[in-house]
Amino acid sequence: MNITTLLDMAAEAFGERTAVVCGDSALSYAELRERAQAGAQAALASGARHVGFLDVTGPAAPVALFAAAYAGLPYVPLNFRLTPAELNELAARIAPAYLVAGPEFLPLLTPRADIQTIPRADFLALPAAEALPEPAEDPRAIAVQLFTSGTTGKPKAAILRHENLMSYIVGTVEFASAEEDDAIVVTVPPYHIAGISSVLSSTYACRRMVQLDGFDAAAWLAACRQHGVSNAFLVPTMLQRIVEHLQTSGEAPALPALRAIAYGGGKMPLATIERAMVLFPQVDFTNAYGLTETSSTIAVLGPDDHRAAAASRDPAVQQRLASVGRATMAVELQIRDEDGRVLGPNQPGLVFVRGAQVSGEYLAQGSLLDADGWFPTRDRGWLDGEGFLFLDGRADDVIVRGGENISPGEIEAVLLDHAAVADAAVVAMPDAQWGEGVAAAIVLKPGAQATESELQTLVKQRLRSSRVPQRILFKSALPYNETGKLLRRVLRQDFV
Amino acid sequence: MASLKAGSKFRSAVCDAQVMVIKAPAGEHTLLCGGVAMLTGTETAAAGAAADPAQLGGTLIGKRYVNADESLELLCTKGGQGGMVFDGAALEIKQAKQLPSSD
Known part of the structure; x- marks a missing residue:
């Protein structure tokens, strides 16, 4: 083989x-x-x-x-x-x-x-x-x-x-499933698992690959038009930049050949995907969740799920736009607590995955699969009653304050709700009394104002006092890698 | 009789069909294409080997073929005129999975 x-x-x-x-x-x-x-x-x-x-x-x-x-x-x-x-x-x-x-x-x-x-x-x-x-x-x-x-x-x-x-x-992938004219535009770097799985998927589908060196929204749009691109894979930051470019430049979102955009590799801001679905109503959006150790995609939120969520008045269905979808038929998913007990629907815990595509293996460290073949992704999340997976950050990013586990995600969501906040990240900082404390880095929108105490009060009102950032730094930008992943380890250095 | 190991390749003795084993039950089994045992490695077709006209249902490139309990799964890497039979039962095409393109 x-x-x-x-x-x-x-x-x-x-x-x-x-x-x-x-x-x-x-x-x-x-x-x-x-x-x-x-x-x-x-x-x-x-x-x-x-x-x-x-x-x-x-x-x-x-x-x-x-x-x-x-x-x-x-x-x-x-x-x-x-x-x-x-x-x-x-x-x-x-x-x-x-x-x-x-x-x-x-x-x-x-x-x-x-x-x-x-x-x-x-x-x-x-x-x-x-x-x-x-x-x-x-x-x-x-x-x-x-x-x-x-x-x-x-x-x-x-x-x-x-x-x-x-x-x-x-x-x-279905062999030779691409039409003669189909083309996918590839903008993920070649050392990323999505760059590799994209080559393998396109080859087996017999699809034309259009390669762009680096990512620029205007260049991406031009390449899509020039090559009649039908499919694209983007990390959330790239889709965000395309949406922003179309809004600020006034350029028409005219990509007649484009049929499908898949995205993954990080958390998609709800506003971005909602805006993109309006700008490209003819496009099928797919959220793909996967890891290097799982040979790429293990869960998919498909085009029908996107449209159902956007059209629904049922909060449980609407909310699915923020999920990464259901397990593909090639793998199984499980949520477990810290002690390894399997949890039921809507109970947050650690995400485990099993299937033939899951390697879960490192050269020096060996296999991380348990006796039954399950791989601990180290992602936190929960499955809803219909098997939709919601992610809540990495297990390693959880802040343990005086024995209480605090997820950065819920605090970040509150901070991002403030009208003056453009970007927010919450990380652990050393604390003599609690072991770890909550710290936040904030990027304000151009010309907007917000004070530290104002933001602390907001978190206290919406959540509870243990969630209130004890220190808030205002920055001009947050550190991201080239696929749009927030570099929390870099950010943590600011609070040491 | 042949043992089928994941990753091993077999080719028809009577047409162009080629397959790769994705998974297979342990032990010795018979795998026929066009009514004649399929070949692996350096094996060559017996002189005068001819297809059984009743066994020409065809094998399609890119399709996965399974037995009834799906303990055997073969990927057709090259199409041919012969149909495949495993331990006496015709293999069926595994239903294609409808999965949106994710990468």
């Missing part, structure tokens, strides 16, 4: 169809396979044990992903935003390696004998492979290794085996 089967099938059935477009360059599915096999031959000849990738989104990313698979080696995309010291440390961990890099990133790597680097352009122009060995059929072979961002300590190497990824794709 090997993910190369996905590309082999696409290349055999629709070899002439465009696989990937980026700027002026394009590859058909037959060419993508030919380039990937050429890359596999070069990687094997180098004696590498991993295929690394250090570049922005471009045709070299899907080529390198499949080249690694044809060579039977793990694919390890690296985050090009890391510092040279961090990058070289990760490179050392995958040596001996064959490492594809963009010209701007090559100088960041310290040369070493056991890492053969190849510039992106040379990698895409390798001589065609002569006779490649059949990749091993072992379903347990590692397909992808992703270094997690590492909230504490060294980055962990999450591993996804061929059986995890194949189970995910074959279980959730």
Whole structure:
């Protein structure tokens, strides 16, 4: 079992169809396979044990992903935003390696004998492979290794085996389901699980991938029009920027070919999705929830759920616009309390997931699955009576104040309700009396005013006194990573 | 008789069909396509192997084939004219799951 089967099938059935477009360059599915096999031959000849990738989104990313698979080696995309010291440390961990890099990133790597680097352009122009060995059929072979961002300590190497990824794709995507003219615009970075699952899903669907380097709302809209884009995946921040751009520029939201937008990778502000549904009434919106360790999507809030929530007067149904949907048919979900007891509907606890696509495994730490195959996501949440999953932050973000568990989410929601507040984040701060205390960082809307005591009073009135931030910092912006995830660990430093 | 392991590949002896095993019950089983045992690894078709005209229901690329209790699941990676039979029972296409595109 090997993910190369996905590309082999696409290349055999629709070899002439465009696989990937980026700027002026394009590859058909037959060419993508030919380039990937050429890359596999070069990687094997180098004696590498991993295929690394250090570049922005471009045709070299899907080529390198499949080249690694044809060579039977793990694919390890690296985050090009890391510092040279961090990058070289990760490179050392995958040596001996064959490492594809963009010209701007090559100088960041310290040369070493056991890492053969190849510039992106040379990698895409390798001589065609002569006779490649059949990749091993072992379903347990590692397909992808992703270094997690590492909230504490060294980055962990999450591993996804061929059986995890194949189970995910074959279980959730219909082969060749894309229409001839369909195209998906890809704006997630290549080292993100959504960037990898997007390549695999599109390949199996035989869908054209339109790649954009980085994200800019105006450029995204222009690319959608130019390429007749039918599908898009966005992180919430990107959708927010598109909505804001359309509002401020007055540009018409005319994207006649666009049929579907999937979003995930972080919490979607309710106002953003509501606004987007009005701006793009013809578009099917899907919220996809997943983790690196689960080979991407495990729960989906589909287009019908979105429309039902928007049209309903029943608060329980309306509220579902804020949920991440129901478990896909490929996995099961469970909510447990701190002691491992399974909880019933509407009882908040810790989210557990089980299914063949769930790897839940790290290279050094091993498998985190329990005896029955359940993986602790470390996300907090609850399931409603009909199985819709609501998330409430990470277990690690909970503030424990004098033995009481406080979720940052509910306090942030109150703060965001204040007319002057543009953005708010609540984190733990050290407290001599309570162990941990509640701290808040606030970004005010341009020209708006709010005092610390005013905001404290608001929280006290709506929640209770233990929830009141004992310290509030006013900032010009909150720290987010490139996929729109709030960097709470960075924020916590402000309150130490 | 053959043992079917997840990830292993089989091909028809009498048409173009190829499959990959997604899951299979343990032990030895018979897997036929077009009425003739499917081949794996370096096996080659017996001389004069011919399809049973009654077993040409076809196998479609991209479809998953299962037995009645779904203990066996095969992914067709290349289509062919033969239909598949596992331990004496014809395999059926697993119903496609309606899932909106999420990535």
